[in-house]
Structure formats: structure tokens, C-alpha cells
Amino acid sequence: MKDVQVKNCVKLIRIEQGNMTQGELAKMIGVTRQTMNLIEAQKYNPTIKVCLLIAAALHTSIDKLFWMEDEE
Numbered sequence: 001m002k003d004v005q006v007k008n009c010v011k012l013i014r015i016e017q018g019n020m021t022q023g024e025l026a027k028m029i030g031v032t033r034q035t036m037n038l039i040e041a042q043k044y045n046p047t048i049k050v051c052l053l054i055a056a057a058l059h060t061s062i063d064k065l066f067w068m069e070d071e072e
Contacts, residue, residue, distance in 0.1 A: 003071040010065055011040040013058050029053040 014020050026036040031050060038044035039054075046054070055062045 004068040005042075005071050006045050006066060007042060007069055008039065008066045010036075010054060010058075013060055013065060014040075017058055025054070025057060028057045 014022075014025055022036040022040065023033040026033045029050065030053070031046075035044065035046075039046050039050075051062050051066055055065055058065070
């Protein structure tokens with residue numbers, strides 16, 4: 001299997017959507033602010049359930065928030 005890295009633009013979309021804080025988004029989807037921080041810093045890959053909850057909370061699609069890139 002290829003080495004791939006999961007990237008995201010959760011922080012960018014979150015801010016564009018009315019400057020929602022990490023804590024507010026985290027509370028909406030049922031995770032901690034620390035978890036949201038790790039997701040946005042691309043240090044933690046969330047489960048598909050959490051990805052779907054984030055997408056729903058931000059009124060966008062999962063493929064606009066998360067994508068894979070080949071590691072070089």
C-alpha cells in the first residue's frame with residue numbers, strides 16, 4: 001500500500017463559516033477542543049463518523065474537508 005497522508009482544511013472552512021471557535025465546533029460534534037486542535041494540526045486522523053459530523057456541522061462535504069496526498 002502506498003504511503004499517503006490525510007490532509008484537511010477544517011480550520012479554514014471553520015473560520016470562513018463565521019469564525020466559529022475550535023471549542024464551539026468540538027462541542028457541536030461531541031469531541032474535545034484538544035481533539036479538534038489535533039485534527040486541524042493534521043496530527044490526528046479522525047474516524048469517518050467524526051469526519052461526517054464535522055462536514056455536517058460546517059455545512060459542507062467530506063471531500064472538501066479531507067483528502068489524501070502521496071508522501072514523498
